[in-house]
Amino acid sequence: DTGVSQNPRHKITKRGQNVTFRCDPISEHNRLYWYRQTLGQGPEFLTYFQNEAQLEKSRLLSDRFSAERPKGSFSTLEIQRTEQGDSAMYLCASSLEVTDTQYFGPGTRLTVL
């Protein structure tokens, strides 16, 4: 399968703990995006990478969130000191060019107790 993959698929954590998610984009896609989706809503943009450079961050991305794409391939999204409001589905997408279709992974469902 050459689609976007995300790990883990589910994560349950206690408030105050740190969590890290991983996204592997489609091979050769140099654009990578993170979105967050809460129940009953559409995905909302968080941040965007072109190769290893993080070019845009949404106001939704508080200073407790950090994303990296060190070698321009896979990306990680870390949330520090998790809060109950962080509970959501975190989606990763990739595209070949910024004008191209974004293909989404299966998401990581985070539950903060």
Added chain:
Amino acid sequence: GENVEQHPSTLSVQEGDSAVIKCTYSDSASNYFPWYKQELGKGPQLIIDIRSNVGEKKDQRIAVTLNKTAKHFSLHITETQPEDSAVYFCAPWAGSYQLTFGKGTKLSVIP
């Protein structure tokens, strides 16, 4: 920023009937119009898209129509099947890096 509205928010149809979902957007610079299907517990999956130089595109039972003057585009599903039951999102794109999604339409196909 782009304002996106989808209607209806829920839609129930009998198997074999047609379904139409409408998406209205605000940014006249939008030039790419995808529709995504999301099944429970899964990520959005692109099902059809159209660019602004085309008014209609069809792929088997699925079609998208675009009216740029009125700033809306619609998803048409004919001969609906139970496996079409899902949440459908429009996400008009105006040339930036992000997609702006509507709130979704939950389609239920009743056997």
